Amino acid sequence: MTAVNERFIQLDDVSLRFRIYATQNRSIKETVVNLLLRRQYGKPSTEVQALRGVTLAVGEGQRLGIIGDNGAGKSSLLKVMARIYPPTSGRIERRGFLVPLLEIGIGFNGELSGVENIYLTGAIMGFGRAEMKQRVDPILDFAELREHADTPVKYYSSGMAQRLAFSVATEIDPEILLLDEVFSVGDIHWIEKAKARMQALIDRSSILVLVSHQMELIEQYCNRAIWMQGGRIAMDGPPPEVVAAYRGGAAR
Numbered sequence: 001m002t003a004v005n006e007r008f009i010q011l012d013d014v015s016l017r018f019r020i021y022a023t024q025n026r027s028i029k030e031t032v033v034n035l036l037l038r039r040q041y042g043k044p045s046t047e048v049q050a051l052r053g054v055t056l057a058v059g060e061g062q063r064l065g066i067i068g069d070n071g072a073g074k075s076s077l078l079k080v081m082a083r084i085y086p087p088t089s090g091r092i093e094r095r096g097f098l099v100p101l102l103e104i105g106i107g108f109n110g111e112l113s114g115v116e117n118i119y120l121t122g123a124i125m126g127f128g129r130a131e132m133k134q135r136v137d138p139i140l141d142f143a144e145l146r147e148h149a150d151t152p153v154k155y156y157s158s159g160m161a162q163r164l165a166f167s168v169a170t171e172i173d174p175e176i177l178l179l180d181e182v183f184s185v186g187d188i189h190w191i192e193k194a195k196a197r198m199q200a201l202i203d204r205s206s207i208l209v210l211v212s213h214q215m216e217l218i219e220q221y222c223n224r225a226i227w228m229q230g231g232r233i234a235m236d237g238p239p240p241e242v243v244a245a246y247r248g249g250a251a252r
Contacts, residue, residue: 007096007175007206009058009081014090016051016076016231050076052231053090063208065222065239067215067246072228074211078102078178081209096206099125099174101165110154114145114164117153121168135171142197143167144190163190170197176207215243 051073058064066074079085080092082100107124108117118139122132140146143163153161169177179198202208202221212218218225218239225242227235235242 006060008060008094009056009176009207009209010091010093011054011056011080012091014051014054014056014080014087014092015049016073016080016085017088018048018050020046020048050231051080051087054231054233056226056233056236058207058209060206062224063202063222064210065218065225065242066209066211066228067213067218067225067243068228068234073231074228075102075180076231077228078180078209078211082178094176096175098176098178099169099172100178101169102178102180108153108161108165111152113150113152114140114143114156115149117164118168122172125172127172139164139167139171142171142193159187159190166194170201173201173204175205176209177201177205178209180211181213215247219243 054073054077066077068074076085078100079102080087081094082098082102083092083094084100084102107121109120112120115136118136119129119132122135123129140149143160143166145160145164148156148160153164156164198221208221210218210221222239225237225239226233227242227246235245
């Protein structure tokens with residue numbers, strides 16, 4: 001039986017479908033002529049099955065790595081866990097304060113400054129202005145963005161935006177942390193600094209879920225791994241075994 005205060009993520013037979021609509025650029029004249037002549041070009045939409053009947057339990061103390069080819073459903077799985085995407089079918093349960101660091105600067109307002117976006121992100125996560133005020137200086141210092149604190153984020157490079165996003169997420173100290181290719185942008189100095197900070201955060205957090213194409217990160221940080229194929233879990237087990245199977249190209 002699950003303890004009252006235990007953190008967990010539970011997915012039961014979860015599927016996720018997207019409908020992608022065609023966006024062909026046509027002139028007004030062409031559109032009118034096509035309507036009059038009842039012409040149809042191509043399909044109006046296509047359906048993508050991102051997840052297929054995924055059942056997964058992630059418990060307290062687990063550091064789960066998710067690997068697989070592009071389009072296998074890795075990022076979709078994280079977004080379902082974060083409740084960014086509601087599942088098409090199935091059930092999701094979750095307990096614990098969760099922070100998703102899934103895309104560079106997700107949730108940032110480009111018109112606002114770095115400092116203003118720190119407060120905005122904190123508010124989205126449920127922190128008051130007084131609480132976030134104490135965190136502003138440490139966030140700016142770690143992100144190495146003090147000189148750009150009052151600059152609108154739309155003028156930040158992708159690396160600067162990632163540094164700020166990572167610094168905010170890891171300063172808040174979540175119970176459940178979702179990471180998607182967090183080390184894909186940045187120089188060697190920043191990546192090494194971020195790795196050290198993430199290790200300290202992992203040591204304090206209850207649950208980590210990490211998506212990465214860098215197998216060494218999966219083996220370094222995780223104590224469990226799953227291999228996603230075609231929206232399904234092809235293999236679940238210790239990271240060295242799952243990574244070896246993935247590299248070999250055959251699930252058990």
